[in-house]
Amino acid sequence: MRMTKTGARVPVTRTETLPIRSGDDVVRIRQAVRTRAIEAGLGLVDQTKIVTAASELARNALDYGGGGEVRVDVLQEGMRKGVRLSFSDQGPGIPDIQKALTDHYTTGGGLGLGLGGAKRLSNEFHIESAVGVGTRVTIARWK
């Protein structure tokens, strides 16, 4: 798995930003990501992977980040299409990112699989977090 800054210069063919303020927003984000994944031509399994990762990261932004937003981009680089999601919050931040990425590590009574799982389910994964400032997690999945 590559840990890259997810393609800042890749052309974006469509972009939208959705709020993460409630459990219902998490449901709406899943639906929006599904729609964009289909638009990018992702197959059923890849759609399911990116939607599942989106659900994990949206819930983290809600539960730990006190809410935030997600930017959903449909990407096209030559013949290659994909979806990029960028979740951000202005919450407490993550003091030890490596620890947070470890499977089964949780501070909230969860299963501790959200961050590590989202990384495994994506082709690109990037996380930045600063204590007292907030957290941004960006993932991408390519066709």
Added chain:
Amino acid sequence: MDRIPILKLGGVLIVTIQVDMHDRLALALEEDLTAKIASTGARGVLIEISALEIVDSFIGRMLDNIAAISRVLDAETVVVGMRPAVAITLVELGLELTGIKTALNVERGMAMMQARLHEDDEDGSARARYED
């Protein structure tokens, strides 16, 4: 508040999850199932999830919780109808769903339950004979 209906067929409770689950609904289902297993003495819980387009760790934890509660109340949980794309994704997510049996569809899930109930009956009658 919305709730997910729980049906009873023989000694088995059947739940069909048809909506995109949100938090309150998941918690309500855990509570309702716990109460219903206790009040009916059901020996099995069959959860049909073919409508679910994803299973994330939140739903995974709900399934785990239901299975754990059922176990304590001496009932078995079988999850049926998981979509293949969901099953593939679960593995990569890292969800193990230990203690949860799965079956392809409701018929097979019911057959698994019936087999267990039947075994219990035989144990029971063997014990009864021994005690005679």
